[in-house]
Amino acid sequence: MPMNTHVLLVTETWLTSGSFPTNWSQFHLYGSKVPGAFNRGSGGITAFVSPSCPFSVSQLPSYNAHTLSLKVGTLTVHCVYLPPPLSSDKVLSLLRSLPVTSDTILCGDFNARFGSLLGDTNANPRGTSLLPWLEESSFSILNESLAFGTPTFTTFRRQQEVHSIIDLFLTNIGEAALLHPQLVVESDLSLGSDHRLMVLTFEYVPPPDDTLGSGSSGGLAPRRQWKLSKLRKKRPLGLLRESFRTSVAPLVGSLSGLVSAPPGVCPDIDAINDSLNQCLYESLDSSIGVKSGRPGHWKKYWTQEIEDAARERDTMYSRWRWASRFAKVETWNLYQAAHRRFRSLVQAAKRRSWNQFCSDLEKDFSKATAAIKRIKRNKECSATYSHPDGPTASVNTMASHLASVYDGSLLNNASRLAAPSNFSDLPYDVSTADLGLFDADTLVSLIKRLPNGKAPGPDHLKAEMLKALASDIAPVLSLLFTLCSQWSYTPALWRHAQVFPIYKKGDVSDPANFRPISLTSVMRKLFEFSLMPALDEHSPALDVAQGGFRPQRSPLD
Template identity: 35%
Template sequence: MATTITTQQSHIPTTKLDPTPPIRPIRPATSMPPRYLNPYPQFNYHIHHSTTSAFGDSRTTTRGTCLLQWMHQFDVICLNQVHAYGIPTFIKHMQTHIATSIIDLFLTDDFNLPSMPVIHSSLSLQSPHKAVSIDLSFLDITPETHPHPRRIWNLSRLKEPDTLTLLNNTIQLFLHPFQQHIRHLLHDPNANHPNINDLVDQFNKHLYLALDLTVGSKQPINKQKSWFWTPALQSLVDQRERTHRTLQKTTGLHRPHILNKYNTIKQQLKTAIQRRKNETWRDFTHTLSSQPYHLTLRAIKAMRNKRRSSPTYTSPKGPTHAANEMAQQLATTFDGSIRNHNITNKYNALPTPLDPNTFPSPFTIDTVQAALTKLPSRKAPGPDHLKAEILQATATTILPTLCTLFSLCWYWSTIPSIWCQAQVVPIYKKGNPNDPANYRPISLTSHIRKLMEHCLHPLIDNNSPPLDVSQGGFRSQRSALDQVNCLQQITYHHKRHVSEPVMVCLDIKSAYDTLLQQLFNAVSISVLIAGSESKPFHPTTGVLQGSVLSPILYSIYINTLPQTLRLADQALNYALHHLPPPLLPGITLNSLLYADDIILIGTRESIPVLLQVAERASFDLGFRWNPSKCVVLAPPSSAPRIYYLYDTPLPHQSSFRYLGVPFSNLGKINTNELAAHNRQAGLAALFSLVPLGLNPYGLPPKLLIQLYKQFIRPTMEYGLAIAQISNRQLLPIQQTQHQALRKMFGGHPTSEIEVIQKLTGLPTMYTRASILEAKYIHRSQYQPPDSLLAQLLPRMEASTTPWARLKRHNQLWPLLNTSTLPTHLTTHQFMLQQIMKKQQPGSLASAIPNSSYPNPILQHHLNKSTQYRIIRWLRGWIPGKPISCPCNEGTLTRQHIIHCRLFNTPEHPTESYTTYSPLNLHLLTALPSPQMEPTERTNIAEHWNHHWPLLLRTVHTLDSIVQDAALPHLPAANDLFLHWLNNTKPPQIIPNK
């Protein structure tokens, strides 16, 4: 049922409640004034429920009585009662009578509202509900319009060689005098302070003009464009509506003829819609399967993100007002009200440039060229509208100019204002979507600024103080699992020498928004919502989000926290002797940091002191902890103790997820919770991909396996490398993999899975867990010497540590440690050993060759019907249930087929039945590899050209007998396998039939 409000400017959807709600949920709604129920108080409410005779209906209900009482209490009127009294909105033809009712009401608290409700009884919606609408008249106020904040060009034309050459030549022509001017400013010792803002503006304008003249500009994409609905479908809808209106007016002998015509058109429309669905689905799956794999991954990721519902911050006054409200919220976060005012800003503008001999510029053509390769593509631009693709395509032309501009900024210690601007896009986190504080700001900064920062990053890194050993975030070769593994070792060390540790997981309030005073001077931030930009504001504190240097500067800033905590704990230990022996020489590990994820490890006596030190450090450094989001993990054996931060008690929990891995209050990895979470994450990933083609009727098997490995299996594997999870706990994850394989290749919830497991080459999750553990152990040998894990490894080799148990119980690690073969070959041999151990002789799976790679049946681009029949044969679904063979000589079984004359009839009459035996169905599992070279195919072409059509004919005949239907037979000329076999050129994919 369609319901709208039509004004002079737009259509406004109305609110609709449950058609048959119980009385209890109705009462809370009818106890509130209209302003709490309607975001547009001057408009009406559309409420779907049974009504009373006050609106012209013949029935009275309890819900209608409650509604009338609410209307009288809050002075609400029903427009149906005034302008459409007694006109039903629900008409259903029963066997003996026509049931009518008024169940769609327009309610308003404005008695002077100029309106006229309309009930469209002539429209056919294939529903007993009638479309209703209402026209409202308002003042003709032209809405405020703003130009789109982005300049957009046809960057796809950069792939055209002629266009790219023309663009570079045009830029070179524009930049030649500009380049000479800035070189003069750079090398002239008597030059005054350059106006760097004007210089960058000129550079940008030259690029804008060159892009406009060559690739051309374009408007933002209209996301409302209809791609499914066609003029042919609309024509059928119009015919149906015209026929329905004629049917409503026709009586007598002509009515049956009009009714038949109406039903015919309605069926034609239904068939056309289904045909259009099938057509678009085939086009969709063919595009995904025929394009390069990285483009398919990009498309799948984009579609998954679009399907996730994420609220957008809105305002009744429009997107511009919403952007300004969000900017006000961010301005309060960046206002510096909690910073330490004793820290002064040491930035001073230089009256003269730096001495090039003392401070040489780090910007050269080579360094900028190397930094340009680090810019990611397909990312939104900043305020200067220039994407990384533009800079990379014109690198040879613009790099000399950029190097000169960067050097000017270096020698004069200045930054152009446009590089200090950030456009913030709010992303919803959780909580009330109408609260701007519940959105995470994602900043878009200039790609040229990022290019400069990539050049400066090694310089800052080499001249920075060494980071504390407990900090693992933003550092190379230090993964989140490394940090979790170190935490597990520290807690084990506590329990072995003192007692179960107390852990406190700290949360920083707006970590990257309130820490650093200034990254660059005069930073400006504006908010983008629905194409509207807010007024800019200038933050007082905080790193510039989106900056390449923000992570390293944050790490340097927070670097004093673990050192301060360590000194406090060591001082306390002199009095209490509560600490275990140090794991590292002279270093007490009572805290771990991974970026802004901070955890304290101590005892009942030391944790209160550590919290006081952390509180004091927050005041000194100018940030605040968030006590409501901090968590205490205390051993259950000890008496409960309340810990405070800012005089606020911290909540206790029995388990907490640290860097994605759950820890119990005993200081161990909670393997049960980890397995349950991974299973749910795997199921969520699976069901998000099923509508996108992860099913037997969608994408080809080879692509299905790749998508499973890319999107589903990683969600089930996280943490298994260090968790030492048992086979019993792995069982639900293994069942999830089975469920995924059944979704991909068909089958009921309990159908066999061994054949598909061997065809895909996927190891069981038990084998996979062993592989992950062995690879992690092997990787640990190549850790940087200054990493925490590398320094802890000597202490972790003791026989009773979790690390030693992990190495001792892993079956693959001894092979990797002693084998001279490459790691991937040793892993491949281990997988084959595990397959052979679990293989049952005589089973259907035993006929398939053992391999850790997908079988050629799944890798070849076979015709979809052919591939599906072969898979069904291998799984035992053909012939399936025992039925009589058409030869009348026995039951149709796999053994009978080998000797049945129906399937062994010679193709050519000259061949003798007694000497001719073409039927060898085992060849279906011995297809040549699709990676075979064209010269090698010629050696096997004669064999397969003879046997392949006979095998397909046999499987096709079997399928026709089982389904008891004449199935279409694919001619050999259209067979994709024979096309690949006989074509020495790269195969061209033919659309599947």
């Protein structure tokens, strides 16, 4: 498979739940369990999306039990597995039920043979019945123009090799929009399947009206990540603290002057907060390094010996494919021997890896519980909201729904005063402000209370980063929080949230069946912790019936 593959579609996965162990994103159409067969399934389709894929990919609602539908950028992609027992009428009904846009691709195992149209040796009734549908739907078969006569399925019957063309790529995209298309059918790869790997590459030029369509995601900023595990080591931690002290020193001087002698005009608190964040980013980059979005390879048992055996197997398979006459017998035996050696090495390595895994679980109870949670999570199917018109339509529809529910109609309509812009407009005397509210020692203790392992907000900062710098960053935050209190203003980034819809139950195409969660800045949370004691003094006591959102309580109480 080419290293630059963005989306990989696999039919007949036999997967009935969970997911495959890989760092690629996965979308599943689960198969059905075979009666009487232990944990074995039939059918099923999976789409793997590379971490380096430059396009937004989302799963569309399942329109039938044989199709996995995706939105890849602006393209609509339907991958099908149509088993042979399905009648031609049923197949036509399934295909006609699929939503078709002006840029749709259908692919997969159709089990339909079109004879001379594709350069196949025979045709079958399913292929014949699909011809009128292809014409009325304006679909063309890319195998005809890009891989004419190239078999996609090879098997042996009565000791004879049999070929057919049943795995197809169909599209209604015009030639003007589909540039430089290539369809490669790999025949020299030993994949343990009768079906051959097919690779379709092309450049797509959307119509002018679609250039700002649902595939655009340029406005989304990727999350910044760092190798936080290095903070457990003394040297990287020391480098982080030293780098932060050096980079933040000029900012501390500016903050001290603004707090001790407030200017006549409100300072740019947003820019000050951005400068502090930048100091943190640069210190993290230079000390512990940026973490790649792609985790380590999942095959921990893979060794160079196994890699060499895999290459030897593929070499023998290629020789057998191109051998002639009696040489085929010898090369086939060589391939079988190479394949047996490869499988033996893999199975032995898997056993060693499994034994090591079990040993680690016995030694560390926390690893055992984490592994159980991970296994349970992988077996669960997490539903995501999607829209047939793509990610942008999904976001807009969900935003409209949330706005209709959380529109603030139940709040007091009294308008809030705007933040003061001049010193004379301050709501209280700055000179008498209680600066002890944001004492550095108090902030250190509050930083230690922040929970670990939480997703960051829009500023990419996590509690673990602040805890590593608690004694160094607390004085800086003390000045910043005091400045915010003086001017009755907090940075806009603290008031932004990344909202994610979490599926509850019911129809996944209904936005009302999702509840929102908000990811906010850890700086905002720390600021709220600092204000909480003073607010509690003036707040009425909570009703005894209040159980939700209280320590050691729940709504069930």
